[in-house]
Amino acid sequence: MVRADIIISVKNAVERGYxxxxxxxxxxxxxYSMKEIADAVNYLTSGVGTIELPNQANYLPERVAQTNQQTNAQNQQPHGQAQQMPPSLENVQQEQFKIPKQKGPFPWKIIIPVILLLILVAVLVGMIMFKDVIIETLQKLLVG
Structure with missing residues (x-):
C-alpha cells in the first residue's frame, strides 16, 4: 500500500521544479520511512499499486463509502494494467489548493474611534505638559 500523503508531497515537489x-x-x-518513500516514487513512475488514504474522514467525510467502493473496484482489477489516481485523491489535492476567501471590508468603525481616542489623549498630554503656558495665556486674554 502506498500512502497518499507521500504521493502528493512527491508530486507537488516535482511540479514545483524539484x-x-x-x-x-x-x-x-x-x-517518513525510506521504504514508504520508495514505494510512492515507484507508484508515481510506474502507475501500478494501491493507495492508502490516511485519515480519510478528515479529508472527505461525505465520500467515505464511495472511496471504499473505489478501493474494492481497484483490488478487482488485474495488476498488469496501469491504474490512475482515484478521484478521491484528486479531490484531496484540489482542497489543498483552494483560493482563500476574500477579506471583508476595511473595519472603519473601529479605526475612526481609535484615531479619535489617540488625538484626545495627545491633547490631554499636551495640556498637562503646557498647563502653565496655557493658564498665563488665558489670564492675559481675559484680564487684559
Whole structure:
C-alpha cells in the first residue's frame, strides 16, 4: 500500500521544479520511512499499486463509502494494467489548493474611534505638559 500523503508531497515537489531525489530527501528528513518513500516514487513512475488514504474522514467525510467502493473496484482489477489516481485523491489535492476567501471590508468603525481616542489623549498630554503656558495665556486674554 502506498500512502497518499507521500504521493502528493512527491508530486507537488516535482511540479514545483524539484528533482525526485530532492523530494525523497525532504520526505526522509521529515521522518517518513525510506521504504514508504520508495514505494510512492515507484507508484508515481510506474502507475501500478494501491493507495492508502490516511485519515480519510478528515479529508472527505461525505465520500467515505464511495472511496471504499473505489478501493474494492481497484483490488478487482488485474495488476498488469496501469491504474490512475482515484478521484478521491484528486479531490484531496484540489482542497489543498483552494483560493482563500476574500477579506471583508476595511473595519472603519473601529479605526475612526481609535484615531479619535489617540488625538484626545495627545491633547490631554499636551495640556498637562503646557498647563502653565496655557493658564498665563488665558489670564492675559481675559484680564487684559
Amino acid at each position: 528533482s525526485i531525489e530532492q523530494a525523497k530527501q525532504s520526505l526522509a528528513n521529515s521522518g
